[in-house]
Amino acid sequence: MADPAFWQRVPEGIRAMAPYQPGMPIDELRRRMGVTDVVKLASNENPLGCSPAVRAVLGRDHALARYPDGGGFALKARLAAFHDVAPEQITLGNGSNDLLEFVARIFLGPGRAAMYSAHAFAVYPLAAAAQNAPSVVVPARPVDAEDAYGHDLTGFARALSDDVAAIFIANPNNPTGTCLPAGAVAEFLGEVPESTVVVLDEAYWDYQDPATRPDIAALLARHPNLLVTRTFSKIYGMAALRLGYGLSHPALADLLNRVRQPFNNNSLALAAGEAAIDDQGFVAESVALNRTERARLERALRDRGLGVLPSHANFVAVDFGRDAAPMHQGLLEQGVIVRPMGSYQMPHFLRVTVGTEAENTRFLTALDTVLAAGSADAAS
Known part of the structure; x- marks a missing residue:
């Protein structure tokens, strides 16, 4: 389809832009895949909510x-x-x-x-x-x-x-x-x-x-x-x-x-x-949870043979050493939303927000399922 006439007035920089892609909302995953029990660890939100x-x-x-x-x-x-x-x-x-x-x-x-x-x-x-x-x-x-x-x-x-x-x-x-x-x-x-x-x-x-x-x-x-x-x-x-x-x-x-x-x-x-x-007490509680759970996630991911960039934030960047898109898709099918990093020119990585202890355990369990399925596919 031809571009509308006003397109010629749009600055070149805007014509070349791709819209910002936010993390997938929970309701979107439910609609798309029919998954009901969803954990979102994609957008670096505070798992404790607000004060x-x-x-x-x-x-x-x-x-x-x-x-x-x-x-x-x-x-x-x-x-x-x-x-x-x-x-x-x-x-x-x-x-x-x-x-x-x-x-x-x-x-x-x-x-x-x-x-x-x-x-x-x-x-x-x-x-x-x-x-x-x-x-x-x-x-x-x-x-x-x-x-x-x-x-x-x-x-x-x-x-x-x-x-x-x-x-x-x-x-x-x-x-x-x-x-x-x-x-x-x-x-x-x-x-x-x-x-x-x-x-x-x-x-x-x-x-x-x-x-x-x-x-x-x-x-x-x-x-x-x-x-x-x-x-x-x-x-x-x-x-x-x-x-x-x-x-x-x-x-x-x-x-x-x-x-x-x-x-x-x-x-x-x-x-x-x-x-x-x-309410700086809530801030301190949130920092303490993040410190503990981030360290646990980093250890668990390295124990699985994955690379993890040392993080100073409330997320970890996980290096799979190969295209991470199948891992991202597999986790979505397990009801876990994380962030792919292909748009950041880091296609081997996924970004995982540090959640609560239960949310992080759910992510690791889903990841084990996805990794096992990938190993089985490679062996067949």
Whole structure:
């Protein structure tokens, strides 16, 4: 079928884009395969859900006929106190993805390139392409390195040029789970021209060993071109409410707020965010569960002869040493949803979210069935 006439007006970058593919919803697997007992370990959600304090807030009357606070005053005050920054340094987003889009809209375009690592978060190339901007994709660390598939900041520094307008660094990185040394992040920021914006995407910051975290307060004070993004979707278990935020110099926050849509955060999300920040006990419980179960998953997978990238997040990247698509399909047939990584140019890998003890056991049991079936097929 011929393209409609308006297609000729679409920028080349958008014409070449493929839509972002989210993890398969539970109901979709039920519809597609008739599986009733489904475990979803594909989208890096908190298996504990959200804080009881958040659930209590969501049950209140939020005057839904009224527009929300477009400036997010109360939540910004909570976040400012939590991070010891001024409210003017905070930008609220409809998920932290919103902040990535703001940066792309302001700084990227023809002749103004984005830089990011291979095997990094899929939204970076999408945000660049939507602005018809070129991308500088820096090869990841080699597969035989201790930090295989991680960001190579030395390579980033070599690739810097006047055309690079924005740099995206995911730390820890999705989908690999790799993490950069704090000193390396600080050193790299010192090499970046102040005219180039650096986005330090810390969606999985809470799961990272505190000893390895960069000193964000010090970096923000030193680098007015730095934006640090965080999300309520992961550790706080609020993925459906779409709430994220950025920390930056007030001048950068001012620019971001100029392109931010009015009322981009709904009243439920804003109220839930306040309650979530106040319940750090729930955060500690979630971190403890993830630490224990992630270690158990990594051991169990290695015991099965599979490769596992050392993870600093709430998921593990599993290397099957061959095309993992049949393993993904087999797990779906067993009612277990994980994430294939072919779109990240890692076709031998599956990404598995760390669930509860029961969910992880269910995954391992299903995996044993799939591996056994694959061995039987190979022997026949």
